[in-house]
Amino acid sequence: MKITVIGTGYVGLVTGTCLAEMGHEVLCLDLDERKIAILKDGGMPIHEPGLLDMVRRNVAADRLRFTTDVAESVEFGVVQFIAVGTPPDEDGSADLQYVLASARNIGRHMNEYKVIVDKSTVPVGTADKVRAAVRDELSSRGLDLEFSVVSNPEFLKEGAAVEDFMRPDRIVIGADDARATSVLRELYAQFTRNHDRIMVMDVRSAELTKYAANSMLATRISFMNELANLADKVGADIEEVRRGIGSDTRIGYDFLYAGCGYGGSCFPKDVQALIRTANESGLQLQVLQAVESANEAQKKVLLDKITARFGKDLSGRKFALWGLAFKPNTDDMRAASSRVLIEGLWQAGASVVAYDPVAMAEAQRIFGDDPRLTYAKTAAAALEGADALVIVTEWKEFRTPNFNLMKSSLKTPLVFDGRNLYNTSHMRERGIEYVAIGRR
Numbered sequence: 001m002k003i004t005v006i007g008t009g010y011v012g013l014v015t016g017t018c019l020a021e022m023g024h025e026v027l028c029l030d031l032d033e034r035k036i037a038i039l040k041d042g043g044m045p046i047h048e049p050g051l052l053d054m055v056r057r058n059v060a061a062d063r064l065r066f067t068t069d070v071a072e073s074v075e076f077g078v079v080q081f082i083a084v085g086t087p088p089d090e091d092g093s094a095d096l097q098y099v100l101a102s103a104r105n106i107g108r109h110m111n112e113y114k115v116i117v118d119k120s121t122v123p124v125g126t127a128d129k130v131r132a133a134v135r136d137e138l139s140s141r142g143l144d145l146e147f148s149v150v151s152n153p154e155f156l157k158e159g160a161a162v163e164d165f166m167r168p169d170r171i172v173i174g175a176d177d178a179r180a181t182s183v184l185r186e187l188y189a190q191f192t193r194n195h196d197r198i199m200v201m202d203v204r205s206a207e208l209t210k211y212a213a214n215s216m217l218a219t220r221i222s223f224m225n226e227l228a229n230l231a232d233k234v235g236a237d238i239e240e241v242r243r244g245i246g247s248d249t250r251i252g253y254d255f256l257y258a259g260c261g262y263g264g265s266c267f268p269k270d271v272q273a274l275i276r277t278a279n280e281s282g283l284q285l286q287v288l289q290a291v292e293s294a295n296e297a298q299k300k301v302l303l304d305k306i307t308a309r310f311g312k313d314l315s316g317r318k319f320a321l322w323g324l325a326f327k328p329n330t331d332d333m334r335a336a337s338s339r340v341l342i343e344g345l346w347q348a349g350a351s352v353v354a355y356d357p358v359a360m361a362e363a364q365r366i367f368g369d370d371p372r373l374t375y376a377k378t379a380a381a382a383l384e385g386a387d388a389l390v391i392v393t394e395w396k397e398f399r400t401p402n403f404n405l406m407k408s409s410l411k412t413p414l415v416f417d418g419r420n421l422y423n424t425s426h427m428r429e430r431g432i433e434y435v436a437i438g439r440r
């Protein structure tokens with residue numbers, strides 16, 4: 001099948017490449033000429049494990065191409081995926097200008113039936129706006145062509161996006177007409193050969209499903225973070241509590257890890273957007289409002305623990321920071337806890353020596369050249385002469401460090417761990433003071 005994917009960000013590039021891998025012919029459009037030039041040169045504008053090889057393989061097989069030409073892209077695919085950004089507006093609602101501009105482009109150039117698929121995470125009701133935008137353009141051309149608008153949200157985790165796309169838990173298709181449903185069933189047939197994981201529902205339910213999934217996951221995290229703070233106060237261990245409740249099959253073990261707050265491009269944005277959508281319908285989502293404010297507070301927990309130990313004035317102190325990305329296996333620092341921590345340490349007068357396996361260039365882009373933030377070549381090098389180590393991202397390589405070296409390199413053998421990586425009693429035996437999140 002011929003498919004156009006509009007937008008070559010995380011979602012668009014993964015979608016286009018994985019569909020090509022399954023044998024479809026895919027044309028990816030982006031208006032950013034720099035991005036398209038990188039991709040045409042065999043490069044990769046983002047860090048996503050396994051993606052570069054897959055792109056190269058499919059480009060070589062002539063199933064995957066890139067363009068900046070809108071007319072060509074509309075003509076190409078019978079299915080047109082819209083996978084452009086929906087950044088939050090100032091009030092937290094999703095900004096639809098890129099989605100609607102893509103829809104207008106389709107209306108401006110299409111000459112036959114198209115299935116237009118909203119892949120970006122968009123508020124309930126967006127499919128109707130997309131439909132209206134396409135129809136407007138068609139009628140200004142004096143045309144009355146048939147087309148369908150479908151919601152097909154993605155549930156990809158950064159760092160595991162290729163795997164998630166190739167082996168989905170479910171494929172949600174929100175469609176109000178049978179023609180579009182059968183096109184998408186055919187499109188995804190290869191992905192669901194063994195189990196039928198396709199769920200067809202009405203468009204609005206599909207749009208809401210995406211927000212509901214992310215909001216539920218964010219709720220679990222904020223809930224556990226609050227319990228961890230309580231565990232700190234009452235002398236309980238949140239890890240034991242997690243095991244204790246996770247064994248209940250209704251609860252399950254996943255996504256119950258307390259830490260220094262969730263970040264990334266999805267949870268903070270989607271929780272806010274759902275709150276906004278509800279407000280617009282005259283409804284207050286009280287639980288989600290608390291999820292959001294608890295998370296904002298949680299991003300400051302490490303700083304609170306540091307100032308509780310060293311005092312509010314940290315001038316002259318230097319902290320080693322392990323991890324900048326909002327989670328492992330990505331260089332993405334959007335809404336990352338590390339950003340709040342770095343700003344907080346600076347305000348208190350401290351400086352930071354950071355190490356992250358892939359996100360240091362991204363940090364440099366965000367913070368510029370500031371003498372209060374320097375970068376170490378290795379995790380171990382960051383420790384030398386630092387007052388303490390602070391861990392923000394649970395990269396694998398941080399799980400089994402050389403603890404003797406850690407102890408001798410730090411000025412004070414002290415670790416603030418925002419991801420609960422180590423066994424508390426082992427740390428005590430090693431003679432390292434260990435301050436984690438909700439651990440005894």
Ligand code: UDX
Nearest residue numbers: 154155156157158255256257259262263264266326327
């Ligand atoms: C998320 C959803 O998982 C995905 O389905 C959706 O499509 C997009 O949003 P992603 O943003 O890539 O994916 O990251 P995820 O792995 O879900 O982690 C989000 C944040 O939650 C990270 O900052 C992580 O550290 C934090 N987290 C996760 C916790 O603090 N505790 C947990 O138990 C799990």
